Amino acid sequence: METVIHLRGAVALLGRFPALAGVDLDVAAGEIVLVRGPNGAGKTTLLRALAGLVPFTAGDATVLGHDLRRDRVRHRPRVGLLSFHGGLYDELTVADNVWFWTRAAGADQADAEAAMAVLGLDGRLAGVDVAKLSSGQRRRVALAVLLARRPELWLLDEPHAGLDNDARDLLDGLVREAATAGATVLVASHELERAGALAARQVVVSGGIVRDEETPGAA
Amino acid sequence: MLRDALLIAGRDLRVEWRSRVATNQVAPLALVIVMLFAFALDPARGILARAAPGLFWVAVVLCALLIVQRAATVESGDGVRDALRLTALSPAGMFLGKVLAIGAELLALEALLLVGVIVLYNAAPSTEGWPLVVATAALATACIAAAGTLYGVLASGLRVRDTLLPLLLLPVLAPVLIGATRAFEAAFAGVPADGWLWLGLLGVFALVYIVIGALAYGPLLEET
Numbered sequence: 301m302e303t304v305i306h307l308r309g310a311v312a313l314l315g316r317f318p319a320l321a322g323v324d325l326d327v328a329a330g331e332i333v334l335v336r337g338p339n340g341a342g343k344t345t346l347l348r349a350l351a352g353l354v355p356f357t358a359g360d361a362t363v364l365g366h367d368l369r370r371d372r373v374r375h376r377p378r379v380g381l382l383s384f385h386g387g388l389y390d391e392l393t394v395a396d397n398v399w400f401w402t403r404a405a406g407a408d409q410a411d412a413e414a415a416m417a418v419l420g421l422d423g424r425l426a427g428v429d430v431a432k433l434s435s436g437q438r439r440r441v442a443l444a445v446l447l448a449r450r451p452e453l454w455l456l457d458e459p460h461a462g463l464d465n466d467a468r469d470l471l472d473g474l475v476r477e478a479a480t481a482g483a484t485v486l487v488a489s490h491e492l493e494r495a496g497a498l499a500a501r502q503v504v505v506s507g508g509i510v511r512d513e514e515t516p517g518a519a
Numbered sequence: 520m521l522r523d524a525l526l527i528a529g530r531d532l533r534v535e536w537r538s539r540v541a542t543n544q545v546a547p548l549a550l551v552i553v554m555l556f557a558f559a560l561d562p563a564r565g566i567l568a569r570a571a572p573g574l575f576w577v578a579v580v581l582c583a584l585l586i587v588q589r590a591a592t593v594e595s596g597d598g599v600r601d602a603l604r605l606t607a608l609s610p611a612g613m614f615l616g617k618v619l620a621i622g623a624e625l626l627a628l629e630a631l632l633l634v635g636v637i638v639l640y641n642a643a644p645s646t647e648g649w650p651l652v653v654a655t656a657a658l659a660t661a662c663i664a665a666a667g668t669l670y671g672v673l674a675s676g677l678r679v680r681d682t683l684l685p686l687l688l689l690p691v692l693a694p695v696l697i698g699a700t701r702a703f704e705a706a707f708a709g710v711p712a713d714g715w716l717w718l719g720l721l722g723v724f725a726l727v728y729i730v731i732g733a734l735a736y737g738p739l740l741e742e743t
Contacts, residue, residue, distance in 0.1 A: 353601055377607040385598025391534045400530050404523075404606035429537070445602075 301328035304453060304484040305350060309359035312349045319345040321508035322359065327486065332479050334499035335488040342508040343488035344384075347455040350486070351381045364453060377405055380451030382459050386442045390431035394421050394441050397430055402448040415448035418474070435462040447474060454478060454485040460494055472498050520612040527608070527616025532623060534593055541624045545585050549628055552578045553635040571642035572703030576659070576696050578632055579625070583663045583692075584685050586624050590617055591671030591680065600675075603740070610737025614668055618729065621664040629656050648706030651714045655706070658721040659699035665728035666691050672739045695724055 305327040312320040319342050327333055335343050348354045350363055352372035361368040366375040388397050395416065402412035416422045419440045425433075430441060439462050446454065454475065460468050475485050475498060489495035496502065504511050535541050556574045560566045567574070594600060603613065633652075637643045644652045670688045674680040698717045705714030 348601075351601075351605060353604060376605045379605060381601065381605055383598050383601065385601070387598035387602030388596070389530070389534060389593065389599065390596060391538045391593075392530070396530075396533060400526070401602065401606070403526055404603070404608050406607040 301330065303327070303362075304329050304331075304364055305486075306360065306362040307356075310349070310356050310361045311358035312345055312354050312356050314345060314354070319354075319508055320349060320356075323505075323508075323510050325503060325510050327484055329484055330479050330482050331501060332475060332485045332487065332499045334492075334495050334502040335486055335505055336490070336492060336495075336502060337505035341505045343505050344457055345508075346505060347381065347383075347457050347486060347488055350453070351379045351455055352376050353381075377449075378452045379455060380446040380449050380453070381455045381457070382442055382446050383457050384461070386438050388430045388438060388441055388445075391429065393427050393429055394433070395426040397441055398444050398448060401445040405449040407448055407450060411448040411450065412444075415444040418447060419444040419470070436464055436467060439463055440467060443471060443474070452483055454483055456485065456487045456489075458489055458491075459487060460489065460491050468494065520609050520615070523608045523612025524615035524619060527613050528619035528623070529616075531590060531593060531617060531620035535589075535620070535624060540589050541586060541628070545582050545589075545624075546628060546631055548585070549578055549582045549632050550635055552581060553632060553639060557639045567640040568642040571636050571640045572707055573700045574640070575629075575632055575636050575703065576699045579629055579659075580663065580689070580692055580696055582628055582632075583621075583625055583667060584688065586621055586628070587663075587667030587671050587688065588681065588684055590621050590668065591675040591684070594672070595675045595680075600740070610740060611733040613740070614732050614736035615729075617668040617671075618661070618664040618732070621667055622660050625660045625664060626656065629660065642707060644703075644706040645709035645711075648709060648711045648714075651702060651706040651711040651718065654718055655699050655702040655714070655721065658718060658725050659695055661725040662695040662721060662728050663692060665725065665732045666695075669728070669732040669735060669739070672736060695721065698724070 303326055305325060307323045307325040310320060310323045311318055323346065335346060337343050345354055349356055352368060352375060355372060356368050364375045364378050392400070398412045398416055399409065413422065416426060421440060421444055425437065430438060433441065459471055463471060479485050487495050487499060557567060560570065594603065667688060670684060670691070674684045674687060698720045702714035702717040702721070705711055
């Protein structure tokens with residue numbers, strides 16, 4: 301199986317603080333990996349660094365065949381990051397947001413419409429300003445954007461937060477479908493029961509390093 | 520790059536259309552500024568008519584600060600900057616798109632202000648001066664929009680951006696203010712030939728600001 305993420309002694313700094321202090325990690329295509337650990341352990345930084353938003357300053361870091369120490373930009377359009385912040389324009393409607401971000405990612409209108417339909421955003425909600433949505437609905441919109449982009453690497457930061465049970469089930473189904481289709485998924489979550497059931501593998505981040513890897517049920 | 524620029528410009532103008540900040544806040548402010556100048560400088564003494572070109576561009580620059588600040592704020596929403604960095608959009612295209620959107624808003628504002636100046640100050644360009652007025656407005660607007668977009672992204676990552684942006688931008692726009700005012704003076708005085716040199720200067724500034732902005736926007740988006 302093709303290796304999508306390869307990290308060896310990877311270091312990433314936030315200011316002068318080593319948020320990632322020598323991470324070793326290999327993830328193959330189609331894997332779903334749960335990234336767990338206490339607050340401040342470096343989970344979010346790990347996802348952001350894999351997306352190319354935070355530079356690796358030492359070690360080896362290859363993602364989707366790109367050496368991120370040399371170039372952390374070119375692989376970005378192939379990465380989907382569902383962050384806690386959402387990355388949506390409050391002044392625009394749901395449909396405008398999904399359409400804009402889909403076009404910006406190089407995908408087309410049909411991808412945006414299909415993603416909105418899957419997430420149940422194609423009805424009345426499509427014309428509602430994002431500023432008027434609940435946090436769970438915003439999460440759905442962000443997920444629709446991610447889905448429309450069709451990324452090869454899904455980086456999900458606390459993806460279940462704010463979602464109701466139906467939306468959580470929907471999200472889990474989408475993640476499994478994507479992995480079956482060959483996408484690689486990293487899920488950083490504190491909801492160990494649900495995210496653990498989703499993942500085939502778990503890694504624990506603590507103090508900026510990946511301390512151990514466990515299979516589900518062993519944690 | 521053109522596709523990216525049009526996508527960004529369309530989004531910014533859509534945000535403006537929905538929020539109506541320029542139409543409901545900036546445009547009325549521009550008219551208030553023009554009226555305050557009229558109150559402060561008695562029209563009967565002829566000072567207003569003589570100072571009209573300079574007052575026009577001072578009003579434009581002050582209102583441009585608000586438009587630029589608003590355009591920068593759009594990109595500072597929760598996670599928006601990261602999301603933009605993860606797209607396939609070229610930084611130069613993003614820059615040009617924001618310049619186009621700010622430029623379109625500024626041109627509309629300038630048209631409104633020009634009407635205000637003509638009505639309230641009893642000063643208007645001569646018939647032969649209109650081409651110079653239009654060309655000056657286009658180039659000065661390009662300068663303001665390009666510099667504003669560049670400094671907007673520079674300041675947008677900072678907590679003090681609201682106060683820092685005018686401080687950074689106004690000195691950079693001073694030569695534009697001078698050049699545009701001189702060109703307008705020539706157009707208003709009916710000697711447009713005297714203004715073409717200033718127009719050339721504005722053209723050089725516009726080119727420099729746009730080239731520097733297109734090159735620097737990407738690194739600034741990454742680092743600030």
